Amino acid sequence: MNDSPARLPLRTAAAVKLGNLSSTLSQKMGLGAGGMIGGRVALKLDPQALNRLTAGRRVAVVTGTNGKTTSTMMLARAVTALGEVATNHSGANMPDGHVTALSKQPDAPYAVLECDEGYFPAVAGASNPAVAVILNLSRDQLDRVGEVRTIERSIRDTIAGLQNCVIVANCDDVMVTSAARDAKNVVWVATGTSWHHDSASCPRCGDPIRWQGEHWHCTNCDLARPHPTWITADEAMITPEHRKLELRLTLPGKFNQANAVMATAAAHTLGVPVDEAVRRLRGVSNVSGRYRTIQRNGRSARLLLSKNPAGWSETLTVVREAHHPAVLVINAQEADGRDLSWLWDVPFEKLRGRQVIASGERASDLAVRLTYAEVEHTIVKDPLRALDQLPAGAVEVIANYTAFRDLNARAAADE
């Protein structure tokens, strides 16, 4: 499959040209990274831009609550084995971001698109994907995104309408299983997802879900954990041929192993040999600034992004492995969700006994949570100043969305 995308109609071509101009202007004027504005302009001028820009390409759409950006980057890397790949970086994961990314690489025969879960119906509907990757579904920014079950329902309905699309789905996530189960062609991946707080009751019938080890089933209807074709094992994967393959990732944490196996399964679906896919995605080390280490006055700070309770739980297990001091940075701007109630769903108790600084615009909300978790801490609202208050050496910095974005930009400016 190396046929070049269909030629764009004049209207789309003009819209894309103006859009790209806006991106460049946005960057030149220092207004933003230009990841969305170009697409926004193009979509205004041609609402069908996404359909037209994906026509003739083989498209993969990656969605879910956590791990989208990393999995997308891994999958895009793996698919370069087949040819040029257009992909959206830095979390610009709504249609305007897709249009921007696609119009920058009009000749790439492959597209790997990270997609916000709320936009999955629109994007999957417009782009006729060859593969859709559904990573996981859990509570996230309830005041903005809405309830998990509503999202599951809309993904389920969308998947039912997709033709010739292979769904790569996480069978250790009850919500994802319900969303993907009725599709004609599903590849099930066991990821070892540990967050089960949103699936006490069956998304199909409402009765309790019962867990027995890794297996789960509804106590009333026939929803149950499907048999996986791909399995995430300790630092390795088991392939469909029952072969054990060491992952040896650059990125830390069990959740990134899960992301890697999901990406490999999706790449394999598109025709990339397994070993080739893993060899390529191993090199992913810095995902839009995530996991990178910044140096500041003798402190060596690793930057970790976590946006919701499931993400924070996973990140805290990574942080727990090393006994470094931690700076936790919390904002509650619109893009973060204004409601910080979720801080109480995060097991901050795990940080007891280590030096912790609460930081960010909502540091005091976090400080209250840490107080009741009996984690000793101080409050320093500016995260870079917080680093200066720690002894020289390694530091873990975990920040939520806008806090991470701002910190990353400031750190980059300092370099």
Added chain:
Amino acid sequence: MSESTVQIALVLPDLLGTYGDFGNAVVLEKRMAWRGIKAEVVPINYGQPVPDSCDIYVVGGGEDTAQTLAVKHLREHPGLQRAVTKGAVVLGVCAGIQIFGESFTRADNVTHPGMGLIDSTSHAGGSRAIGEVLAEPADGLFSGVLTGFENHQGRTVLGPSARPLAHVKVGTGNDGSVEGAVQGRIVCTYLHGPVLPRNPQLADMLIEWATGTKVAPLDLPAVTQMRAERVKAAS
């Protein structure tokens, strides 16, 4: 589980724990423990019988389907209702105010029976109420302003046996004018945050009701600072 340990039942956290309301149980437990009162949190999950022997019951918020299941479970296992007749203290948040009432009517116009613990009825409002809330506690129930974050479609009308918990200054609450309900030792509110970390005076009022003794204030600078910031941001 000695007789002198205050038992805090966390009711159906797997169904009604969507908005971090687990934090309310933690705050009650810690505020008692730090004053030398033995307390423990007893989670009661979906599918388990509800004991009637706990001293405080904390019920959180949940999605519509979860809420319907919760009512079904609590009616089939009426330990909470028995505990109320024995004088247990109850905190119901968001879904709590709807399911404790006589009935609640959803956006699809279907009316579901409630548990009948509070003289109130709830129905779906035109728009979803989302944002910071400030309200003045009614009848001097506790000191300081009530602060929290609301995210609900329901509107609630109180009958003569229920009193409001507070009078709304900013936000919506039950109907734009009053917020929450108090009937006997049952307290309901639409506020998350969660509500007890945001409002230590309300937490201590519930502790005093449950233990029958006055408690000394706790000085927690982080709580004072956070309350000041939230009140300022909402005003």
